Amino acid sequence: MPRPTKCRRVCYFPEVLEFSPTGAVSGEPIVLTFDELETIRLIDKENLSQEECGAQLGVGRTTAQKIYETARKKIADALVLGLALKIEGGEFQLCSGSTDFCYKKDCIKRQIQKEYKTEKGANIMRIAVTYENGNIFQHFGHTEQFKLYDIEDGKVIKTELIDTNGSGHGALAGVLSAVKADVLICGGIGGGAQMALAENGIKLYGGVSGNADEAVNAFVAGNLAFNPDVHCEHHDHEHGGETHICGDHGCGHGHCGNH
Missing domain, CATH: 3.30.420.130 (Dinitrogenase iron-molybdenum cofactor biosynthesis domain)
Structure with a gap:
């Protein structure tokens, strides 16, 4: 029996939820989950190591590495193939600031x-x-x-x-x-x-x-x-005129196997 997926801790939601290139080819958009985006933010923008990223997410380094590699592959596909990129879903919970570990001392x-x-x-x-x-x-x-x-x-x-x-x-x-x-x-x-x-x-x-x-x-x-x-x-302008409202995701709604 497979082990249940552990929720990943995400610091905050992105302000932009969809990217669509000019002259995008037809096809289903590539979906980047919130926890995948968080690894991109932590490693590529905040310059955290994969071990530090895992600690921030609340998972091990190996798991963080796998999430990060999947995220990079999706972004590469979107850029090379000219497909839209949407951010949604994933097994995650929003950090409330109560965690003992946080790379931002001024959180x-x-x-x-x-x-x-x-x-x-x-x-x-x-x-x-x-x-x-x-x-x-x-x-x-x-x-x-x-x-x-x-x-x-x-x-x-x-x-x-x-x-x-x-x-x-x-x-x-x-x-x-x-x-x-x-x-x-x-x-x-x-x-x-x-x-x-x-x-x-x-x-x-x-x-x-x-x-x-x-x-x-x-x-x-x-x-x-x-x-x-x-x-x-x-x-x-950023979302293409759509308002994205969703309360049906994340750990708080029973989507993680350890709940």
Whole structure:
């Protein structure tokens, strides 16, 4: 009986999920999984060794080497054959920053966990809002602050501001997971970030503008106006106009053999 696949730890979701060359030939796109892309990022961009990459992924060096070689072969095929490249799927879990090993000593998710006291009771809902000068900031991936609202018995009992320190789209979802957010209210948001929120079990209410406090009060009252098909104009160009929303992948959804 084959051994179950062990989930690979991925730091964050990419902001671009599909690459299509000009004049691409007809044919099925090549699919690069999230854990395969992570090995490319760690080894080729971050200059980690295969052993360090394996430790970051939570697997052995040999496994990391095999994932990396598969990823390089897929990228080579896409370039040489002129095929589109899509990033999706794989056996992975999104890192929350709680791991003992991390090659980034300044990991924002770990900093958040240490700096902010975000414990909450079982009956409390925590809402995060992209925030700037009292209003909902309209570009999720560029937000410099979240405002957190703790809700109990239909009332706001606590608020707190947290800084993001320039984290990107996918990493911001990890920040929200680190502070135990249940809901995000925001303006525009890209497909990769939506996928990352779904992986972390964070409910998205996008396409909202105006005063942040008023939006939260409207949410609590059950009459918040939001766009269930929200997208980000900046990412429309990169994704070919598609919004990729998926909560049906990764370890949190039972796709790994060791769950």
